Amino acid sequence: MKLNETKPRIAVFISGGGSNLQSIIDATKCGILSAQVALVVSNRKKAYGLQRAANENIETLVFKHKKYASPEEAGEALLKELRACEIEFIALAGYLSLLPATVVRAYHDRIANIHPALLPKYGGKGMYGHYVHEAVLAAGDTESGPSVHIVDEIYDNGRVLAQTRVAVLPDDTPDTLAARVLEQEHKLYPRVLQKLIKGEYDLD
Ligand code: GRF
Numbered sequence: 209m210k211l212n213e214t215k216p217r218i219a220v221f222i223s224g225g226g227s228n229l230q231s232i233i234d235a236t237k238c239g240i241l242s243a244q245v246a247l248v249v250s251n252r253k254k255a256y257g258l259q260r261a262a263n264e265n266i267e268t269l270v271f272k273h274k275k276y277a278s279p280e281e282a283g284e285a286l287l288k289e290l291r292a293c294e295i296e297f298i299a300l301a302g303y304l305s306l307l308p309a310t311v312v313r314a315y316h317d318r319i320a321n322i323h324p325a326l327l328p329k330y331g332g333k334g335m336y337g338h339y340v341h342e343a344v345l346a347a348g349d350t351e352s353g354p355s356v357h358i359v360d361e362i363y364d365n366g367r368v369l370a371q372t373r374v375a376v377l378p379d380d381t382p383d384t385l386a387a388r389v390l391e392q393e394h395k396l397y398p399r400v401l402q403k404l405i406k407g408e409y410d411l412d
Pocket residue numbers: 222223224225226227228229301302303322323324337354390393
C-alpha cells in the first residue's frame with residue numbers, strides 16, 4: 209500500500225502557470241497539507257501547470273466546457289471524471305472558468321478558491337490577474353492581499369475563509385503588487401486547505 213493512500217484526494221484546477229499548484233504540491237510533501245493532489249484539471253492545454261503536474265506524476269485532465277451542448281452536460285461529464293478519480297476536495301488555483309453548478313452542488317463546502325485581493329473588494333467576473341491589481345492601485349488602497357474562499361455558483365462570492373494583508377507601496381506597479389501578493393498566496397492557500405480538510409471551519 210502506498211503511504212499516502214489514506215490521505216484525502218484533492219483536484220487542483222488551473223488555467224495558467226500553476227505556482228499555487230506547486231505550493232500545494234510542496235505542502236503535501238513537507239506535511240503542511242495532509243492530502244494528496246490526485247488530479248490537475250486545466251481548461252487550457254498549454255497551461256504550464258500541466259507540466260508541473262506531469263513532473264510530479266500527477267494525473268491531468270484538459271477539460272473544455274465548450275465541447276458540451278450545455279453547462280449541465282459539461283457538469284455531468286466533469287463530475288464523472290472527478291468521481292472516477294475519487295476526488296474529495298477541489299482547489300481552484302488560477303482557474304479562469306466558472307465551475308459548472310452541478311459540480312459546485314456535488315462538492316458543497318468542499319471547493320476553495322484563491323483570489324489575489326481582499327474580497328469582497330475587487331472580485332467577480334472579469335476581475336482576475338493584472339485587472340485586480342490595477343483596480344487596487346487605481347483606487348489608491350494602502351493594502352491588498354490574497355483571500356481564500358468557499359466556491360459557490362457566483363464568481364468570488366462564497367464565504368471568505370482567510371486573508372493575508374500586504375502593504376501597497378507608493379511606487380507599486382500591477383506587477384510588483386502581484387508579486388508581493390503571490391508570495392503570500394503560496395503560504396496561505398495550503399494552510400487554509402489543511403483546515404478545510406480537517407473540518408476546522410464552521411460551515412453549514
Ligand atoms: C493567482 O494570483 C491567484 O490568486 C489567481 O490566479 C493566479 C494564479 O497564479 N486566482 P498561478 O497560476 O497559481 O501562478
